[in-house]
Amino acid sequence: MKIKYLIGVAILIAFGSEACKTKDEPAPIVKIAVSNVTISEGDTVIFLNTTEHATKHEWRCDSLGFSSNLAAPIIVITKSGTYDFLYTATNGDGKTSNGKLTLAVTADTIYRLSNNTQKIWIVKSLKYNGNEMVTSSCQFDDEFTVYKAAQDSCTLTHGKDTCPTGTYLFELPATSQWRWNSNKGTFEFALVAFGSPINLAFKPSVCTASAFEGVDATNGVSIKLALKK
Numbered sequence: 001m002k003i004k005y006l007i008g009v010a011i012l013i014a015f016g017s018e019a020c021k022t023k024d025e026p027a028p029i030v031k032i033a034v035s036n037v038t039i040s041e042g043d044t045v046i047f048l049n050t051t052e053h054a055t056k057h058e059w060r061c062d063s064l065g066f067s068s069n070l071a072a073p074i075i076v077i078t079k080s081g082t083y084d085f086l087y088t089a090t091n092g093d094g095k096t097s098n099g100k101l102t103l104a105v106t107a108d109t110i111y112r113l114s115n116n117t118q119k120i121w122i123v124k125s126l127k128y129n130g131n132e133m134v135t136s137s138c139q140f141d142d143e144f145t146v147y148k149a150a151q152d153s154c155t156l157t158h159g160k161d162t163c164p165t166g167t168y169l170f171e172l173p174a175t176s177q178w179r180w181n182s183n184k185g186t187f188e189f190a191l192v193a194f195g196s197p198i199n200l201a202f203k204p205s206v207c208t209a210s211a212f213e214g215v216d217a218t219n220g221v222s223i224k225l226a227l228k229k
Contacts, residue, residue, distance in 0.1 A: 028054040028089035030099035040108035041080050047072045047101075054089035054097075061085045080107040109207045110180035110187070121212075125224040187214055 028051055035046040049057065049072040060067040061083050066075060077083065087099040113121070125132065181188055186201040200221055202214025210227040 025091045025093045025095065026053050027095040028052060028091050028097040030087065030089055030097050032087055032099050032101060034101060034103065039077065039103055039105045040111065041105060042076065042078055042108060042111035042114075043105075045075050045077060045103065047074070047085075049087075051089045051097075051099075053091045055092050056090040058088040058090075059085060077103070077105045078111075080105050108180070109204055112207055112209055113212060120228040121225045122228050123223070124226045125222075127222045129220040186216075187212075 031050040031052070033048045035048055036043060039045060047059070051057070051071075054071075056069070057071045058067070058069060059073055063081075063083055064075075064077070066085075083103050083105065085101045085103065087101070088096055089099070090096050113119070180186075181201065184201065186203050188199065188201045200216045200219055200223075202216050202221075202223060204212065204214045206213035212225040213223070215222045
């Protein structure tokens, strides 16, 4: 009887230990993407992550010095180039699965002008049909601010004007829109010349972090801008 009892206990223990075992968690199934269709310098990149069976997340991009433990991080890429973002998902058992996103970031000249911050620019020269458009020595060095905003639009804010009251040949009103047209490769904004507004589309000939020159051949207008020191 004692032997039977011991055998029964052994069977129960064995059965109980098998019943208490949990199934191994499945390895993570990586599902990652970004919200952006195209990415230009200065754009905010939002990562999308619907990875299954993951309890931990790790992102890194060595060339940008970027790392994050968030499931769906956000990053602003300020330089054009191609970047590999490596992703590792870990489940509750410590199993890992890997993924990679390669992002191509294109040069954005409007970003070079603004560097994604509000910078003060000065009109150094404006010519209409080859003639310098100036009626007063203080007409130049008019200031405005350009900054990157939604949909590659930038707002020009006319700075304080020290010129006396009078009629001037051009102005950069606060309502003007400075816009980069990626289809045509031109900078566009409205200019008031001789009392009539005209829409200008400047083809950049120089565009750096501190200088811009462009020509609107259709309207015969050229402009030079410089970053305020």
